[in-house]
Amino acid sequence: MIKELHFALGEFQTRLAAVKKEMAKREIDILLLSEPPNQNYLTGYNAYSFYTPQMVIVAQDHAEPIWIGRFMDRVSASMTTYLAEDNIRAYPDTYVQSATLSAYTFMADIVKELGGEKARIGVEMGGYYYPARGHADLTRALPNAEFVDADLLVGWIRLVKSxxxxxxxxxxxxxxxxxxxxxxxxxxxxxxxxxxxxxxxxxxxxxxxxxxxxxxxxxxxxxxxxxxxxxxxxxxxxxxxxxxxxxxxxxxxxxxxxxxxxxxxxxxxxxxxxxxxxxxxxxxxxxxxxxxxxxxxxxxxxxxxxxxxxxxxxxxxxxxxxxxxxxxxxxxxxxxxxxxxxxxxxxxxxxxxxxxxxxxxxxxxxxxxxxxxxxxxxxxxxxxxxxxxxxx
Amino acid sequence: MIKELHFALGEFQTRLAAVKKEMAKREIDILLLSEPPNQNYLTGYNAYSFYTPQMVIVAQDHAEPIWIGRFMDRVSASMTTYLAEDNIRAYPDTYVQSATLSAYTFMADIVKELGGEKARIGVEMGGYYYPARGHADLTRALPNAEFVDADLLVGWIRLVKSxxxxxxxxxxxxxxxxxxxxxxxxxxxxxxxxxxxxxxxxxxxxxxxxxxxxxxxxxxxxxxxxxxxxxxxxxxxxxxxxxxxxxxxxxxxxxxxxxxxxxxxxxxxxxxxxxxxxxxxxxxxxxxxxxxxxxxxxxxxxxxxxxxxxxxxxxxxxxxxxxxxxxxxxxxxxxxxxxxxxxxxxxxxxxxxxxxxxxxxxxxxxxxxxxxxxxxxxxxxxxxxxxxxxxx
CATH class of the missing domain: 3.90.230.10 (Creatinase/methionine aminopeptidase superfamily)
Structure with missing residues (x-):
């Protein structure tokens, strides 16, 4: 398969280390990144797919970020990120514009899989791609987790370019x-x-x-x-x-x-x-x-x-x-x-x-x-x- | 000032009547529309300004919709909508990217002005331009109002074109x-x-x-x-x-x-x-x-x-x-x-x-x-x- 990475692997690792360090400082166990620029920064992901629910998870206890998106876009995740296939997770198309299924519940299940049921979870409350309903679905699916606003956590790191x-x-x-x-x-x-x-x-x-x-x-x-x-x-x-x-x-x-x-x-x-x-x-x-x-x-x-x-x-x-x-x-x-x-x-x-x-x-x-x-x-x-x- | 309206006034009035009728059916007093297509549909508003907080309010007791946006975009509201100047309301630039001021609190004040402190308020929970933090700010500023999800209320009306x-x-x-x-x-x-x-x-x-x-x-x-x-x-x-x-x-x-x-x-x-x-x-x-x-x-x-x-x-x-x-x-x-x-x-x-x-x-x-x-x-x-x- 075609691979389209515009930075060396080491650069992605440096970025991830900086984010994990800031997470540690704020005592955040798991960071849910809904903003496309932050997803791109940490994984390389680039496709015009962010109009459907999409997330990159950074967990202190998990080496690589995890990309979560729509089924048909997982090919783009394979092509444009350095992530192992295990760390590319996709919800089926039945979740798209469904009145009963929420992609955010699907994401919550992956948080649970990472042991995050009672974690302190950072979300991007002020971002363009974290709708009010998504937040409601996530917090309902993870009632014992603590949610904190981590808007701009990655943004401040991105401010200094390599x-x-x-x-x-x-x-x-x-x-x-x-x-x-x-x-x-x-x-x-x-x-x-x-x-x-x-x-x-x-x-x-x-x-x-x-x-x-x-x-x-x-x-x-x-x-x-x-x-x-x-x-x-x-x-x-x-x-x-x-x-x-x-x-x-x-x-x-x-x-x-x-x-x-x-x-x-x-x-x-x-x-x-x-x-x-x-x-x-x-x-x-x-x-x-x-x-x-x-x-x-x-x-x-x-x-x-x-x-x-x-x-x-x-x-x-x-x-x-x-x-x-x-x-x-x-x-x-x-x-x-x-x-x-x-x-x-x-x-x-x-x-x-x-x-x-x-x-x-x-x-x-x-x-x-x-x-x-x-x-x-x-x-x-x-x-x-x-x-x-x-x-x- | 230039006026750029692409539909007759009567068409906007028909649209508004249909929305108010559906609001009545759902017992919604005040509808807060964050989605740019719905704002455009009901008022004509068109400018690339929706990346900052922007809202159109439809209240059962208020004849025209009310546009709320950033100070520098109120000119576009005057040029592209049929609204009376009174119904064009703008927050100052100090609200933009402020750590202390929220444009959603400004919007809540206008809801109060409309007598909506205890209203049943419809919001677009699944929209792209209604961030989790905006919803949190609004509900905090209007603790006695009842918020209901009115996502796609206007969307279903828009489905049939004139x-x-x-x-x-x-x-x-x-x-x-x-x-x-x-x-x-x-x-x-x-x-x-x-x-x-x-x-x-x-x-x-x-x-x-x-x-x-x-x-x-x-x-x-x-x-x-x-x-x-x-x-x-x-x-x-x-x-x-x-x-x-x-x-x-x-x-x-x-x-x-x-x-x-x-x-x-x-x-x-x-x-x-x-x-x-x-x-x-x-x-x-x-x-x-x-x-x-x-x-x-x-x-x-x-x-x-x-x-x-x-x-x-x-x-x-x-x-x-x-x-x-x-x-x-x-x-x-x-x-x-x-x-x-x-x-x-x-x-x-x-x-x-x-x-x-x-x-x-x-x-x-x-x-x-x-x-x-x-x-x-x-x-x-x-x-x-x-x-x-x-x-x-």
């Missing part, structure tokens, strides 16, 4: 650059919004002659003209007018690692106030990036960014950066550190962030952003699109 | 046809899998000269060669070999309505056994389609399909169809009726299904499918790609 992960994220960055370049080339009056979106997807996935991309975690944000104040609006079939502002956030995704990139593209002649604001945006972004170095905190980086803005009399409230890494729909951002006031997370080499300050002038915004990895001495950009306003 | 909805799904079908035609044209030895996936996305979204498409609910399933036994596997950068089988399921998505379509494309010369199997697949599919008419049940349609297969000595276990309609990631299928043995759902005009039987020969499968709307007298195909095996 050199092999950063290398893949450089490829994801190349995909993002290629997509942005294509858009900058094609944007002009008369081009339909849907054709811009279509070109982005095409370039993200066809990628480069050397490698292609995966499906992204989320659609591009294509904020055009009047709709630019609606940051997550759907695109339309409308052609671009003679003069407009396009704020575009897109990404590249390689082996599920996602790197984000946003730029503002002006069709027609921007006002001098808008040009001026774009220069301030770049200056502040650069100040933020220059503030990045191991040992400093997210809050300190944020302060340097804000200081640069303040020199021009501008204040900004919201956070200016979030980490990315392994992503599955619906969202690409990791939910751990934020580059914002009060976040005392200490930067370490291998952390990856998307620094994405947005500045607003009346109803028109400017977004010029930079994804980067924290290096030994500062930051390492993951995309190469120039940090500037593009005028077409 | 003529206006079917018209949009015909457009979605055109998008699916266009994407399938493009793939059939391009498939040949040497073409990379990722370039096929890229072309699918491009065509789904750029669509036709008259209209484009939305982002799909899920990536295409591109099952090629050895990987065809892994139905939800990610595509690779590998070029197609000289001789292989491509099983492709893709879709078209228009104003969030999705229509699915699958075909098998053979590169090289198929074996006579495989050709023979493809003819049986089409014969059984046609038998299933001919069995569709108002008044018959899903189970009866399934039986006719199975009878056609049995004439060739073939048995098949799994379900052969599911409904589609409004879709958001991660899944396009509605979770209500299934065309399978024992499903006694009675067909009505306006129901839309994807009939998708797959047949297998050793390790190679054939999928030739048809999306259709139940008409007054039978079925109305939503895609026009011929029902046959394509050989390149």
């Amino acid at each position: 050199p092999a992960e950063v290398a893949i994220m450089h490829q994801a960055g190349q995909l993002a650059d290629a997509a942005m370049t294509r858009v900058i080339d094609m944007v002009q009056a008369g081009v339909r919004e849907c054709d811009i979106a279509a070109a982005i997807y095409h370039q993200q996935i066809s990628g480069t002659p050397e490698f292609g991309g995966d499906y992204p975690c989320c659609p591009p944000d294509l904020c055009i003209g009047e709709r630019s104040i609606a940051p997550h609006a759907a695109w339309t079939d409308d052609p671009l007018p003679e003069s407009t502002v396009v704020n575009l956030e897109l990404n590249g995704c390689r082996h599920r690692y996602q790197v984000n990139l946003a730029r503002t593209i002006v069709v027609g002649q921007p006002s001098s106030a808008f040009l001026n604001l774009s220069e301030i945006a770049v200056e502040a972004l650069n100040a933020g990036l220059e503030a990045v170095r191991p040992g400093r905190t997210c809050s300190q980086v944020d302060a340097d960014f804000r200081k640069a803005l303040a020199r021009h009399g501008i204040e900004k409230e919201s956070r200016i950066g979030y980490p990315t890494g392994i992503g599955f729909p619906p969202a690409s951002g990791e939910r751990t550190a934020s580059i914002r006031k009060g976040d005392e997370t200490v930067l370490k080499p291998g952390m990856v962030f998307h620094m994405m300050p947005g500045l607003w002038l009346d109803n028109v915004g400017i977004t010029i952003t930079q994804s980067f990895a924290v290096s030994e001495t500062g930051y390492e950009p993951l995309t190469k699109t120039p940090r500037k306003l593009f005028v077409k | 003529p206006a909805e079917v018209a949009i799904m015909h457009q979605a079908g055109q998008l699916a046809d266009a994407a399938m035609t493009r793939v059939i044209d391009m498939v040949q030895a040497g073409v990379r899998e990722c370039d096929i996936a890229a072309a699918i996305y491009h065509q789904q979204i750029s669509g036709t000269p008259e209209f484009g498409g939305d982002y799909p609910c899920c990536p295409p399933d591109l099952c090629i060669g050895e990987r065809s036994i892994a139905p939800h596997a990610a595509w690779t950068d590998d070029p197609l070999p000289e001789s292989t089988v491509v099983n492709l399921e893709l879709n078209g998505c228009r104003h969030r309505y999705q229509v699915n379509l699958a075909r098998t494309i053979v590169v090289g010369q198929p074996s006579s056994a495989f050709l023979n199997l493809s003819e049986i697949a089409v014969e059984a599919l046609n038998a299933g389609l001919e069995a569709v008419r108002p008044g018959r049940t899903c189970s009866q349609v399934d039986a006719d399909f199975r009878k056609a297969l049995a004439r060739h000595g073939i048995e098949k276990e799994s379900r052969i169809g599911y409904p589609t309609g409004i879709g958001f990631p991660p899944a396009s299928g509605e979770r209500t009726a299934s065309i399978r043995k024992g499903d006694e759902t009675v067909l009505k005009p306006g129901m839309v299904f994807h009939m998708m039987p797959g047949l297998w020969l050793d390790n190679v499968g054939i999928t030739i499918t048809q999306s259709f709307a139940v008409s007054e007298t039978g079925y109305e195909p939503l895609t026009k790609t011929p029902r046959k095996l394509f050989v390149k």
Whole structure:
């Protein structure tokens, strides 16, 4: 059978050891991971199957993780994970959309098999793929176990990427650059919004002659003209007018690692106030990036960014950066550190962030952003699109 | 401000009346809808914002639904819904990824404002966007309310589409046809899998000269060669070999309505056994389609399909169809009726299904499918790609 592992076995073992160590610290015997990025991180598992109940179990007393999913997806588990066949467990299709059978009861039986009837069990209460009913079914099936919220336990470990992960994220960055370049080339009056979106997807996935991309975690944000104040609006079939502002956030995704990139593209002649604001945006972004170095905190980086803005009399409230890494729909951002006031997370080499300050002038915004990895001495950009306003 | 409503106000009112009637039947005072398709159905809301907590409340004593979401998305609520500004409520960004503030407590306050402190409250326990922690926060904030599972309450109403909805799904079908035609044209030895996936996305979204498409609910399933036994596997950068089988399921998505379509494309010369199997697949599919008419049940349609297969000595276990309609990631299928043995759902005009039987020969499968709307007298195909095996 085909095997598709994108990391050495030793890397998976290091990740697992880190998770077990944190479990021990929190006195968690068994960890039930419902979030697809965490399942991918610990086993390599990658298939679009997480819309049915799926779990990876890490038990202190069991060497390997155990994957549990739908019958037809066990082939993907064999192909994309390093797990022994014994540790790949699947429920039959009778459990799918059944009014009487719950896949979570099936999972509870495996917890019992592992001796977990009275265990302290960690679950991801805030995750996208741990529905209220799943939790109810699990706790009912394991009445003597103690359930604790272990949301983000793996997330905080994932925050620091290995050199092999950063290398893949450089490829994801190349995909993002290629997509942005294509858009900058094609944007002009008369081009339909849907054709811009279509070109982005095409370039993200066809990628480069050397490698292609995966499906992204989320659609591009294509904020055009009047709709630019609606940051997550759907695109339309409308052609671009003679003069407009396009704020575009897109990404590249390689082996599920996602790197984000946003730029503002002006069709027609921007006002001098808008040009001026774009220069301030770049200056502040650069100040933020220059503030990045191991040992400093997210809050300190944020302060340097804000200081640069303040020199021009501008204040900004919201956070200016979030980490990315392994992503599955619906969202690409990791939910751990934020580059914002009060976040005392200490930067370490291998952390990856998307620094994405947005500045607003009346109803028109400017977004010029930079994804980067924290290096030994500062930051390492993951995309190469120039940090500037593009005028077409 | 731009208004983007794809249905007449009367249609939204009819939908709401049907939901309130069903609530009354179940003695539900207040319904909390966390599923994006249900939010879209009842209000028109459409933005890629559902990865943060978002809710639509339907209260028996309140005329309009109430949308609750993140501050920056309230503009999308104004643009894409018919709701009065009073019924658009947003929590500040301090609630996003906060360790202390919960958006679900904010929602509970609005329930209280509606007099719902002791109400019987319906929630969607099995949905994708109702996390275990959200339910815990809500029930803690409303200790005197009674919570009941109202999962699929709206789903069963959505199952029957209006003529206006079917018209949009015909457009979605055109998008699916266009994407399938493009793939059939391009498939040949040497073409990379990722370039096929890229072309699918491009065509789904750029669509036709008259209209484009939305982002799909899920990536295409591109099952090629050895990987065809892994139905939800990610595509690779590998070029197609000289001789292989491509099983492709893709879709078209228009104003969030999705229509699915699958075909098998053979590169090289198929074996006579495989050709023979493809003819049986089409014969059984046609038998299933001919069995569709108002008044018959899903189970009866399934039986006719199975009878056609049995004439060739073939048995098949799994379900052969599911409904589609409004879709958001991660899944396009509605979770209500299934065309399978024992499903006694009675067909009505306006129901839309994807009939998708797959047949297998050793390790190679054939999928030739048809999306259709139940008409007054039978079925109305939503895609026009011929029902046959394509050989390149």
